Amino acid sequence: MSTAPEERVLTYRQALNEALHEEMDRDARVIVMGEDIAAAGGVYKVTAGLLEAYGPERVLDTPISEAGIAGVALGASMTGLRPVVEIMFGDFLFLAADQLLNQAAKVRYMSGGKLGAPMVVRTMLGAGRRAAAQHSQSVHAMFAHIPGVKVILPSDPADAKGLLKSAIRDPDPVIFFEDKLSYGITGPVPTAETLIPIGRAAVKRHGSDVTLIASSRAVADAMSSAQELASEGIEAEVVDLRTLTPLDSEMVLSSVRKTGRCVVIDQGHRRFGAAAEIVALIMEDAFDCLKVGVSRVAALDVPAPYSPALEDLTLPGQERIVEAARALFRRTKE
Numbered sequence: 001m002s003t004a005p006e007e008r009v010l011t012y013r014q015a016l017n018e019a020l021h022e023e024m025d026r027d028a029r030v031i032v033m034g035e036d037i038a039a040a041g042g043v044y045k046v047t048a049g050l051l052e053a054y055g056p057e058r059v060l061d062t063p064i065s066e067a068g069i070a071g072v073a074l075g076a077s078m079t080g081l082r083p084v085v086e087i088m089f090g091d092f093l094f095l096a097a098d099q100l101l102n103q104a105a106k107v108r109y110m111s112g113g114k115l116g117a118p119m120v121v122r123t124m125l126g127a128g129r130r131a132a133a134q135h136s137q138s139v140h141a142m143f144a145h146i147p148g149v150k151v152i153l154p155s156d157p158a159d160a161k162g163l164l165k166s167a168i169r170d171p172d173p174v175i176f177f178e179d180k181l182s183y184g185i186t187g188p189v190p191t192a193e194t195l196i197p198i199g200r201a202a203v204k205r206h207g208s209d210v211t212l213i214a215s216s217r218a219v220a221d222a223m224s225s226a227q228e229l230a231s232e233g234i235e236a237e238v239v240d241l242r243t244l245t246p247l248d249s250e251m252v253l254s255s256v257r258k259t260g261r262c263v264v265i266d267q268g269h270r271r272f273g274a275a276a277e278i279v280a281l282i283m284e285d286a287f288d289c290l291k292v293g294v295s296r297v298a299a300l301d302v303p304a305p306y307s308p309a310l311e312d313l314t315l316p317g318q319e320r321i322v323e324a325a326r327a328l329f330r331r332t333k334e
Helices: 012-026 050-054 066-078 090-104 140-144 157-169 218-230 249-259 274-285 308-314 318-333
Strands: 007-011 030-034 059-061 082-086 120-125 150-152 174-179 186-190 202-205 210-214 236-240 243-245 262-269 295-299
Touching (some): 012 030, 012 050, 012 186, 050 059, 066 090, 082 157, 090 120, 090 140, 120 157, 140 150, 140 174, 140 262, 157 174, 202 249, 210 249, 218 318, 249 274, 262 318, 295 318
Parallel strands (some): 030 082, 082 120, 120 174, 150 174
Antiparallel strands (some): 202 236
């Protein structure tokens, strides 16, 4: 008789920290860099304890220069190391965009495969912390637009650990987005080493009436929305993308073909966002299976307000998701 794998309950933060410890133990080429990540353990304490375990040659505090941090990491990755960089807020990725998008993303192509950039950039996304317009953006879709970069958005502790380990071992640059509000959430994490393949989505809840597609913290909103819809007799299937590029198109399409209805949820802005790309995929490759057009629920197209009451209005939360799903059924009946 088979037995379930052993698990422990960890926070999202602990799972990431454990992944870093394990990969640094496994491979001496793995180094960690960023602002205040050594003695201070990082702004969200994900790198706590690494300096004591691996020393200042592998755990490096850097100057406040995102372009400089990314440039050093790129050079290190091209010459044999596997750097893991922390950029304190995803908003600051724009300061490192040239190094990441013009250099790291293209080095394998422009060198004919002779060079690579096996580097990971850990950063944060998401609003809800009352951090205002310059510290609350979700810019994952902008970086997913550029070929050569992989974009990961884990929603729970087990995925955070398994995907970070896979990212560190990947031969290409990876941007790893962690939601600011997720660091304290808890969940089961396998005791045994578990690598989650990059580019594979997961069905977090099975259903037959409507598909809810989400990533990162929006998965929790989708799950709570599914529970509310179930009380009304609507069984929602929740698909967690886990990675935006590469995108698991087959799992998305398989779920939509089964349910015939779909709501795509994204923490980024609605206009020209990740949700629009997924809607386009569905309309191109599963149009004949749809009972009604696909709906999007995303952040409003305004800078994140500092006011708590106003900020909450801009977010794609449970109330908007449930209403979007209900509207699909009203339109189906009409």
